[in-house]
Amino acid sequence: MELDPMELELKELRDTFKSGRTKEGSWRKSQLKALLSFLEEKEDAILNALMQDLGKHPVEAYRDEIGPLIKTVNHALQNLKKWMSSKKIQLPVVAFPAKAVLVPEPLGVVLIISCWNVPFGAIAAGNAAVLKPSELAASSSSVLAHLMQTYLDSKAIKVIQGGPSVGEKLLQLKWDKIFFTGSKRVGRIVMSAAANNLTPVALELGGKCPAIVDSLSSSWDKKMAVKRIVSAKFGTCAAQACVAIDYILVEQKFAPALVELLKDEILSSIGENIKETNFMTKIVNKCHFSRLRNLLHEPNVEASIVYGGKLDEDNLLIEPTLLVDPPLKAGIMTEEIFGPLLPIITLEKIEDSIDFINSNPRALAIYGFTNDKNLMKRLSSETSSGSIVFNDAIIQYIAETAPFGGVGECGFGRYHGKFSFDMFTHEKTVANRGYLVDFWFRYPPWNEQKMWIFKSAYRFNYLGIVLIMLGLKKS
Known part of the structure; x- marks a missing residue:
């Protein structure tokens, strides 16, 4: 069965993600630097688009749109190595000898609807991404599709323009996460579509502040x-x-x-x-x-x-x-x-x-x-x-x-800075234990003595745990 153009785009993104390229720190940094170059080199085009869409004064546009994004990208570049690093975690004493870490890994291929500054978090986290900007701001949407896209890895990051019909088609596809900014009415549509594929969502729906x-x-x-x-x-x-x-x-x-x-x-x-x-x-x-x-x-x-x-x-x-x-x-x-x-x-x-x-x-x-x-x-x-x-x-x-x-009806999901990175990241537990030491009481057949040992261990009776470690309670 022949795939339609949108499915082909998604397939290319999945193939790119499976190649492992987007997981590399060097790729993430290169894309963030490319975004920085876009913001700095195409400043006039961005300001002009905001003037056309909203009549936004250049100073207000720089204050609210370009400046904060430059700051955000620089923040991500400065902290990316730390964010990507594994973190040691403790395991219970009864798991001795063992060690474990939390490994941040990208979710996969994500869909971002409307909000154009969120892709920084998705890219920093090592995902492939589709950005669907709002059709209500046609000039800004065009700048993203035709200018920003030329700075980025087009096989891993795509900008797809269009109205509600394009949004509906995108929602019918399977994603690893969907981030949506917009109205509560459309937010319900996004959640309903995501539920069909059990896709996690983050919604920013505003509200009366x-x-x-x-x-x-x-x-x-x-x-x-x-x-x-x-x-x-x-x-x-x-x-x-x-x-x-x-x-x-x-x-x-x-x-x-x-x-x-x-x-x-x-x-x-x-x-x-x-x-x-x-x-x-x-x-x-x-x-x-x-x-x-x-x-x-x-x-x-x-x-x-x-x-x-x-x-x-x-x-x-x-x-x-x-x-x-x-x-x-x-x-x-x-x-x-x-x-x-x-x-x-x-x-x-x-x-x-x-x-x-x-x-x-x-x-x-x-x-x-x-x-x-x-x-x-x-x-x-x-x-x-x-x-x-x-x-x-x-x-x-x-x-x-x-x-x-937000919280409640105004949305859920946290972003900005490392919180954007975390939104598009899964922290995977990786545990490793050696074969040298094992505990006889963890296996059947069960008896009252083993029950006593488990109760001592789970209630943090450290004397009991020490005795267990020494093997003195073995019958």
Whole structure:
């Protein structure tokens, strides 16, 4: 039976992996260095693609896209030898004389859908990989397929472009792991398809990330908190990012002052006319633009707008929009917004934020702006989220030393830095024991004395173990 082109691509990847080439440290380093060269030599092409897809200012694009990836690749290159090394582990005394190690080995051929920075972890771990970038960002997808691909080993790493039909075909094939970044709806489809082949998956599905804003005492603290909130909402791909702030929780008495501070910061950092300043990205496509417009036009939502709300469909621009107490059952409060609309929900007291957060699906991240140590402690211990950050936002995303990922409905699987390496690695136990010493009590026929010996050994009765080692309890 003749294989179709996609199956042939997969066969080539499997043949490459079976050859053992990708397992070699030299191959992994060469591919990481090639990725580094791509990021540095094709910087203009990447920036141009992000401008075409999102209208993203070059400085923001470098800050969020290229710079962190260069840092990530260098981190992997510096630590790869250590990550690949075996680790000694202890075996029970009754296994004497024996030794064992954990050997990190690549999973095989992996599929990565949408997120274009995750391949670094897969490559560092020695896998062959297919990257299927999002069709919603056509220019970026083309750069990956036609430029990045030329830097890499094309028999081990492939970029396959296409829409949902291509994604469906890829999911029907057998992989050794699937990593998916996207919506919960598509995440369910990915999990269902993976289940047919018992393929392990890692999902990053986003979620509504709240910011709890306490009535900070110092004017400087308030100013810095608001600056960071505006940046993490409107200055990060117009909030079209899984870690962007989705909504704010604040005490009623502080809400009017917060709104004024937010307005001032938006005007100061982003400007009144976002088309002219180009300090905020456009909405990725018309479909997504329409979805955001519909969120604003739901009953009683538009009436809650206190700032912004202007829509420019021709240029796919939505100005920063603040809403105070929109209906909690409206889409803007039940769906991940993924756009520059910022609901502000008022509470009688800031501690009520804990119950509010817990009444909703778990978030990918929680951001708490407070100097109250007790509130910090309660938010940390009484809520569950992928991560929690106090007095800033998104900084956890760029840290190679901190695992990034969700919990519950917002996804599962940890990545960034060595955690990306671990995600695409199996730690295999390799144990070795000599023949010189053996223990008579481990074999039948069974009796009460052997039962006593096992109980002594498993309960860590070291005197019993010593006697066993000396063979003094043998009948």
